[in-house]
Amino acid sequence: MLNKKAQTEDLGIEIPFAIVLTIIGVIALTLVAADYNWSTDRVKGALHGGTTVHAFDAKFMGTDLENTLKLQVGDYTFGELIAYMPRNYQEVQDPSLFEGMLWDKWLIDGLACDQELYTEINHYLSPVYGKYWQIKAYYHDEEIFSCYPADILYGFGPIQTNMILPTLDPQETVFVQLKVYQ
Amino acid sequence: MSKGQSVLGYKGIYFIAAMFLLAFIFLYMHSAFANYQTGKIQCTKSSVQEIMIAKVLYGPCVTYTDPQTQQSIPGTIDISKFTNETLDTCFSFITEKMKLTLNEKRVGDSIYDPYYMNKTIWVYDGEKKENSILQFTFEEPPC
Numbered sequence: 001m002l003n004k005k006a007q008t009e010d011l012g013i014e015i016p017f018a019i020v021l022t023i024i025g026v027i028a029l030t031l032v033a034a035d036y037n038w039s040t041d042r043v044k045g046a047l048h049g050g051t052t053v054h055a056f057d058a059k060f061m062g063t064d065l066e067n068t069l070k071l072q073v074g075d076y077t078f079g080e081l082i083a084y085m086p087r088n089y090q091e092v093q094d095p096s097l098f099e100g101m102l103w104d105k106w107l108i109d110g111l112a113c114d115q116e117l118y119t120e121i122n123h124y125l126s127p128v129y130g131k132y133w134q135i136k137a138y139y140h141d142e143e144i145f146s147c148y149p150a151d152i153l154y155g156f157g158p159i160q161t162n163m164i165l166p167t168l169d170p171q172e173t174v175f176v177q178l179k180v181y182q
Numbered sequence: 183m184s185k186g187q188s189v190l191g192y193k194g195i196y197f198i199a200a201m202f203l204l205a206f207i208f209l210y211m212h213s214a215f216a217n218y219q220t221g222k223i224q225c226t227k228s229s230v231q232e233i234m235i236a237k238v239l240y241g242p243c244v245t246y247t248d249p250q251t252q253q254s255i256p257g258t259i260d261i262s263k264f265t266n267e268t269l270d271t272c273f274s275f276i277t278e279k280m281k282l283t284l285n286e287k288r289v290g291d292s293i294y295d296p297y298y299m300n301k302t303i304w305v306y307d308g309e310k311k312e313n314s315i316l317q318f319t320f321e322e323p324p325c
Contacts (some may be wrong), residue, residue, distance in 0.1 A: 018204070026211065029212065033219070063257030064301065124315075127300045128301060
């Protein structure tokens, strides 16, 4: 009778002990799995170039920017218009560019796209990026041009692609950027 | 009970059962985690799709080749190369299905669970060139 009582008391300790061991085992396995997961995600992140936005449409943006710069607007391509921007952003030197294509921002030194240019770019980029695209040009680290849908919807990101274009001055360049939000 | 004879009591049976149970739980969980990780590593469908897109946009399969420099121009399509035969030749070693749509012209496979993406493109038709949108259609990645 005494032995039976002792056995019952032993089992009373062993069952919780077994449960605790099982829980510890599960936690250990979960931590190992999480660590492995983290390592895998880091490798995948490296393969994706470290971008945080993994949307499929945001891949291969370089060709989209390059193709957009080839768009014909009036007598010029968009890329040629950008080449003219450095000498027009503080004071208008070529008034013909400001007839539907470029727009001189009030109060600040900077240019924006006017109706004709915006329509062309938006018509081309909206099937790919919707209302999430933004094109900017920088000259000597100063933003001299920006163009984006009026009702642009900002989201995660942005991710971006860059291109350096020549200007009318062979010694100077303009840094062009296509940004996409997701 | 004679000397040296052991008795498998209630406690012994309990320990054997508990050992089996714990071993089973451990093996089951280890197997489940391993399968999950293997599945995650082997899921390369989206990567293969990216390779296919890159090949279309940058490879010489369907892009326009400048006759003077003999260089392929990335982000272009030579409409004379935009055929099912070209696509079959270029992607003969890839089993992933893909359909391309350019100005109502479709080449590639039929997709039943489609996933679309658009890219800007310049289309060359002989001497003429115009801007357009190329639509890629893939099967929805399962993972």
